[in-house]
Amino acid sequence: MTHVVLRDLTRRFGGVTAVDRLSLEINSGELVAFLGPSGCGKTTTLRMITGLLLPTSGDVLFDNKSMITVPTEKRGAVMVFQKHLLFPTMTVGQNVGFGLRMQGVEKREMQRRVDEMLELVKLPGFANRRAHELSGGQQQRVALARALVVRPKVLLLDEPLANLDANLRLEMRELIRNIQREMSITTVFVTHDQEEAVMLADRIALMFDGLLQQYAQPQDFYQRPTSARVAHFFRNDNLLAGIRRGAQVETALGTLEVDADRTQQPDGKVLVTVRPEDVRLMPNPDEGNCVEAKVLLQVYMGTHTQVQLDLAGHTWMVHSPAHFQAQVGQTITVQLPRSNIWLLPESAS
Amino acid sequence: MQKTIRWVTMAVIFVVALAPILPQFVWSFSHRWLFPALLPTEWSTEPWDYVLSPTSRVGEGFANSLSIAVVVSLLSILVGLPAARALALHQFRGKVVIEWLLMVPIIVPGIVATMGIHQVFIRLHLTDSFIGVCLVHLIPCIPYMVLVMSSVFANYGTELEDTARTLGAGPLAVFRFVTLPGIFSGLLVATMFTFLISWGQYITTVLIGGGTIITLPMVLFPFISGTNYSNAAAISLIFVAPAILVLILTSRQLGRESAVMGGFGKL
Secondary structure: OOOEEEEEEEEEEOOEEEEEEEEEEEOOOOEEEEEOOOOOOHHHHHHHHHOOOOOOEEEEEEOOEEOOOOOHHHHOEEEEOOOOOOOOOOEHHHHHHHHHHHHOOOHHHHHHHHHHHHHHOOOOOOOOOEHHHOOHHHHHHHHHHHHHOOOOOEEEEEOOOOOOOHHHHHHHHHHHHHHHHHHOOEEEEEEOOHHHHHHHOOEEEEEEOOEEEEEEOHHHHHHOOOOHHHHHHOOOOOOEEEEEEOOEEEEOOEEEEOOHHHOOOOOEEEEEEOOOOOOEOOOOHHHOOEEEEEEEEEEEOOOEEEEEEEEOOEEEEEEEEOOOOOOOOOEEEEEOOHHHOEEEEOOOO | OHHHHHHHHHHHHHHHHHOOHHHHHHHOOEEEOOOOOOOOOEEOOHHHHHHHOHHHOHHHHHHHHHHHHHHHHHHHHHHHHHHHHHHHHOOOOOHHHHHHHHHHHHHOOHHHHHHHHHHHHHHOOOOOOHHHHHHHHHHHHHHHHHHHHHHHHHHHOOHHHHHHHHOOOOHHHHHHHHHHHHHHHHHHHHHHHHHHHHHOOOHHHHHHHOOOOOOHHHHHHHHHHOOOHHHHHHHHHHHHHHHHHHHHHHHHHHHOOOHHHHHHHOO
């Protein structure tokens, strides 16, 4: 149960700024995902939390105490890497007991806690196996047990599921989530997979190029992205240029009504967006916000049909019911429901 | 299938590594062995009597060679291990230059470097001394230690050490429980290399030792250039013994992990 604060955390490598003035707060027992494409600075941030890497400037606080001068081995922030998981020269039991051995825990107590932890990760009786006798998923679980057995203040997972196949990944996701809830350990995990972040995390910190883009609950990244780039990362490329005046936005396709309280953009140039699953291809005439669109492409996806539309020169993607039928090239009327419209700042990208 | 491969490997090892030693063995017990004869016409234990007597200085040479090789191996580890780690895991200015410098003793004949070093060592009063010989042996030894160990370190990576640190292990505990066990078999091979390189040094020992430090090769060489093959054969058998011993001992260690060296472990 540790409250973590990162304050203006910056790390430069030579002339490159890997992490730029990152500030965020992680509540006790919260599970936070650092999300972003590779090279965005998420792993660097993780290493700075553990103390394996010192920040160029800024501070890391655990329960309001600065950790900058505390060496890694005394911080209680345990990291699980994605590769080279287990100590190859030790048995599974010795691996799990390593942290306790370092603390000088008495042998019988150590044995008991190791067995208990192996039980928790569903590998009872594996204590005498050698690391190389285990499958990838089992090694992953042993690594997790090894981290949890010391009751870490903060648990840090670096792409913990990247090397597992799809089924195993689902299983591990569930295991991590359950154990994390049960023990209520403050946890940070790094991933480049937005789906994984959404499924696991209480909150997501999305980073691009060392800069924090948005730190919010998963649904906000769908409903309230802060920029076109964030929306793009969450698979929404539907953009329409416009000029906002109060509850109305002027666009090339006419005036759209928006919920004034649902958007933080000031009056002026904006980008209108509606998520692919929220655009209505069968408009309800009572609600307005109907615009003309040309069908560019249809792809049947089984559970739905993906329709590519042209909206005044912008290409939009829409998920329609699977039975939706239209001719390519046909002009249809689509509805941008007032409650689903979100406005983004007009950005250079 | 695997059994066949093992036997073929054993056979090749025997022919290539051990068979050339057999004639030496016969030579060392011969008194008269002239060309057409398949075996010596007269046998004798005289060469061994000579070799084991104090006048031959084989005992002294053996002791010197052994202690020099041990000290050189230890010094190589002391210097080479940190260097190998730095070269394998860190990026820094001038890294390429250092890598090249390390290759130089392998490329440039030892005598060239030793001639220059000789002058310096005279001024530092390091010539004709045990430690001087050890230091000059480091020149051909360190590159092998560093090259072997840097690839071992690069392969081992830092994740396990980092994991151990986050689990509460201080730098010493990390080295003792994680780093050392991880690199041990590689270190064994590298130490074996340095030991044997030092063991086989001749020119460098002669120049820096100046005849004061007598090593086994120095006892051996006059016999090879002379005509007493029997004595040379006996000394050369003593000379090659540690090499074979080291090979067998280390391969037993390595046999568990390395398939290539595994064959030796069964000897």
